[in-house]
Amino acid sequence: MDDPSQRLLRRLLRRIPAGNLKTTLEKWGRLTAAQWRTIDFTQTKSSIVQMLAFCAENEFTMKHITELEMMYVIDNPNKGMWYAFQLIDPEADSQSLELTQFKEQFKSHLCELVRNVSVKIKKHTDEAVWIRIAWGDSYSRPNHLKPTYIVHHLQTPYVFVTGLSPKQRPLVSQALVLSSRYHAIKAANLSGRNLTAIRDLLMKQYQQVFPTRFPSPLSERNQSVSNPQIEREHAGHKENRLQMASETFGDGMLPQLQSSVYKLETKFRDRANQTMTEREEPFKCVVKFASTNLLESLKLCVSSGIASTPVTPLLSSIPLKGRNYFVITDNGPAPSSQMPLSQN
Amino acid sequence: MEGLSSKGVLSHLSVLAVQTKSRRNPPQQSTRVKELKAEAEALMMRREQLKAEIQTHKSLQRMRLSMDKGEEEMDEDSENSQLLQLMAKHSQLKDLLYAHHLIGGYDIIKTSLGKGVCVSVTTAYEGVYLDTYNLEIDLKPVLRITRHNVPPFIPLNELAEQNNIQTNIKAFLDVLSQHLNAHAGRKQQLKLVKERFPSVDVMESNVLCSILVLMFTVPRQKTAVLCTLNYSDHTRCLPTTVHIQCEGRTVSTDNQGPPSTVYNPRLCVMSMLSIRTLKHNKFKCPSFIY
Numbered sequence: 001m002d003d004p005s006q007r008l009l010r011r012l013l014r015r016i017p018a019g020n021l022k023t024t025l026e027k028w029g030r031l032t033a034a035q036w037r038t039i040d041f042t043q044t045k046s047s048i049v050q051m052l053a054f055c056a057e058n059e060f061t062m063k064h065i066t067e068l069e070m071m072y073v074i075d076n077p078n079k080g081m082w083y084a085f086q087l088i089d090p091e092a093d094s095q096s097l098e099l100t101q102f103k104e105q106f107k108s109h110l111c112e113l114v115r116n117v118s119v120k121i122k123k124h125t126d127e128a129v130w131i132r133i134a135w136g137d138s139y140s141r142p143n144h145l146k147p148t149y150i151v152h153h154l155q156t157p158y159v160f161v162t163g164l165s166p167k168q169r170p171l172v173s174q175a176l177v178l179s180s181r182y183h184a185i186k187a188a189n190l191s192g193r194n195l196t197a198i199r200d201l202l203m204k205q206y207q208q209v210f211p212t213r214f215p216s217p218l219s220e221r222n223q224s225v226s227n228p229q230i231e232r233e234h235a236g237h238k239e240n241r242l243q244m245a246s247e248t249f250g251d252g253m254l255p256q257l258q259s260s261v262y263k264l265e266t267k268f269r270d271r272a273n274q275t276m277t278e279r280e281e282p283f284k285c286v287v288k289f290a291s292t293n294l295l296e297s298l299k300l301c302v303s304s305g306i307a308s309t310p311v312t313p314l315l316s317s318i319p320l321k322g323r324n325y326f327v328i329t330d331n332g333p334a335p336s337s338q339m340p341l342s343q344n
Numbered sequence: 345m346e347g348l349s350s351k352g353v354l355s356h357l358s359v360l361a362v363q364t365k366s367r368r369n370p371p372q373q374s375t376r377v378k379e380l381k382a383e384a385e386a387l388m389m390r391r392e393q394l395k396a397e398i399q400t401h402k403s404l405q406r407m408r409l410s411m412d413k414g415e416e417e418m419d420e421d422s423e424n425s426q427l428l429q430l431m432a433k434h435s436q437l438k439d440l441l442y443a444h445h446l447i448g449g450y451d452i453i454k455t456s457l458g459k460g461v462c463v464s465v466t467t468a469y470e471g472v473y474l475d476t477y478n479l480e481i482d483l484k485p486v487l488r489i490t491r492h493n494v495p496p497f498i499p500l501n502e503l504a505e506q507n508n509i510q511t512n513i514k515a516f517l518d519v520l521s522q523h524l525n526a527h528a529g530r531k532q533q534l535k536l537v538k539e540r541f542p543s544v545d546v547m548e549s550n551v552l553c554s555i556l557v558l559m560f561t562v563p564r565q566k567t568a569v570l571c572t573l574n575y576s577d578h579t580r581c582l583p584t585t586v587h588i589q590c591e592g593r594t595v596s597t598d599n600q601g602p603p604s605t606v607y608n609p610r611l612c613v614m615s616m617l618s619i620r621t622l623k624h625n626k627f628k629c630p631s632f633i634y
Contacts, residue, residue, distance in 0.1 A: 090499075095497075095499070095552065095554070095578065096554065096555075096576060098555060099548060099550070127549065127550055127551045153497075153551050154550050154551065155497040155550055155551055155552045155554070156495075156496040156497045156551065157496060158496060202496065203495060203496055204492070204493045204494065204495055204496065205495075208478070208491075208493045210462050210464070210478035210480065210491075210493075211453060211454075211455050211462045211480075212453070212462075212464075310457060320490075320491060
């Protein structure tokens with residue numbers, strides 16, 4: 001076992017929580033039955049030492065270790081910041097793209113652009129294609145300690161990326177556009193730590209509420225009894241607010257977004273503050289809403305009457321357009337061109 | 345007298361003629377009166393009839409109103425109440441049918457803000473209702489889909505453009521419904537294959553369920569067979585091409601072929617999904633592989 005793979009393995013084993021270690025290794029299935037019996041999983045430190053020894057004994061290469069890493073990341077994707085991208089302008093045959101074609105083409109397109117790059121592609125059970133890229137340059141071998149992960153569902157225009165530096169972004173974009181048969185790619189202005197959440201939001205996989213002619217289950221679920229007179233007065237308004245909130249944000253488990261950022265580039269307006277109001281140039285500031293579950297919080301604001309109904313487009317755009325980064329100018333919310341894309 | 349006669353025989357004659365004429369008239373007049381009376385009677389009868397009709401219509405409408413509100417009201421004193429009720433029911437159904445034709449059979453209601461409508465498209469496969477998809481469409485100034493839960497692999501915007509949603513929303517909804525139903529059907533097929541045939545390995549599939557690679561072993565011969573189903577027509581839940589590979593031998597079939605061929609993709613899928621088809625004399629599963 002060479003040095004880099006040993007380093008990666010050591011780091012990986014430390015990253016995996018002690019409770020998950022056994023199941024993850026079981027899934028990996030690379031250890032022999034005898035080795036498996038000797039590992040003592042109750043002792044974290046000793047089990048790591050044993051694992052390192054066994055992997056060296058089995059002469060595992062980088063391929064095996066990255067396999068283990070990928071398996072762990074796929075099962076635990078909520079460790080870094082995920083950014084959503086959208087492929088635009090599909091070619092006629094983009095709908096009939098096959099996995100094997102995509103795999104081959106992505107690899108070859110990327111390898112044409114960068115010499116030292118290691119690409120591993122694996123399809124998960126939920127039809128998502130996971131791509132792991134370890135980057136190197138003309139003079140250095142691929143650095144497996146800082147890989148980029150890309151999740152793409154074939155036949156859909158969405159791509160989710162984590163661990164991508166601005167330098168590598170054009171390379172990935174080009175390889176993706178070419179291999180998935182589209183003409184361009186753009187930032188979808190949506191990011192979050194929870195991959196499933198941003199995926200569900202864009203793929204419309206969360207429970208949306210639409211107006212129906214049938215008695216709403218919402219009103220039935222939210223019945224509480226106190227003063228019947230006051231209740232009757234309020235019930236109508238309350239139900240209406242709840243319906244609006246649900247139609248805007250959805251129902252059931254909402255996708256867990258952590259934040260929403262509004263970059264304001266509008267003129268300062270305040271009668272009391274003449275100096276600021278008279279300034280010609282826009283007043284730039286950033287407003288950020290943060291919460292453990294932002295959509296849930298906003299929904300509660302609307303249903304409880306803290307935020308007015310109908311819901312302002314600034315808030316309803318988050319689920320409707322599937323984005324959480326907005327640039328607002330005086331002509332209304334403009335599509336932001338510069339998407340902050342940092343490495344986490 | 346003489347003078348008179350000499351003076352105007354002709355005038356006298358004319359007077360006589362007038363007299364005879366007037367004598368003949370009275371019977372003529374009486375027939376005319378009779379005619380008029382009969383006519384008046386007929387008109388009166390017609391009036392009574394119309395009055396009765398109006399009455400019936402009014403009670404029908406009353407009944408329709410109470411029926412539309414959902415109340416069941418029996419009009420005891422009217423002897424024809426049952427008939428009336430039937431008629432009311434009939435007219436209600438006719439109205440519903442008309443409305444249904446207008447919207448093209450889709451469940452469509454006004455949104456709460458009143459700016460647009462919400463259309464729901466239901467999907468089903470072999471008599472089982474599957475997912476329901478909704479579209480909120482603003483009507484003014486132009487038709488615009490504002491919100492929907494159609495998955496991203498259904499090209500909603502392209503379909504809207506191709507079918508000219510502004511002028512022909514029904515065509516758009518029909519095509520969309522075809523796409524959604526076909527996808528739901530393919531998904532259900534995949535689910536059924538996994539459920540009913542645990543020995544069949546699904547080697548590959550995708551979110552659109554437009555490609556399906558299955559691996560299974562023929563029971564007695566113990567040979568592995570690789571079956572690739574390709575659904576290139578996304579509006580159908582049957583494959584367009586079936587490709588079967590087995591120990592170096594390949595059978596490939598297109599849906600364009602005559603429908604009676606034993607390699608018919610439809611039969612192929614049906615055979616996998618229903619035991620009934622397997623019993624079909626013309627078609628035996630293992631035999632067509634070779």
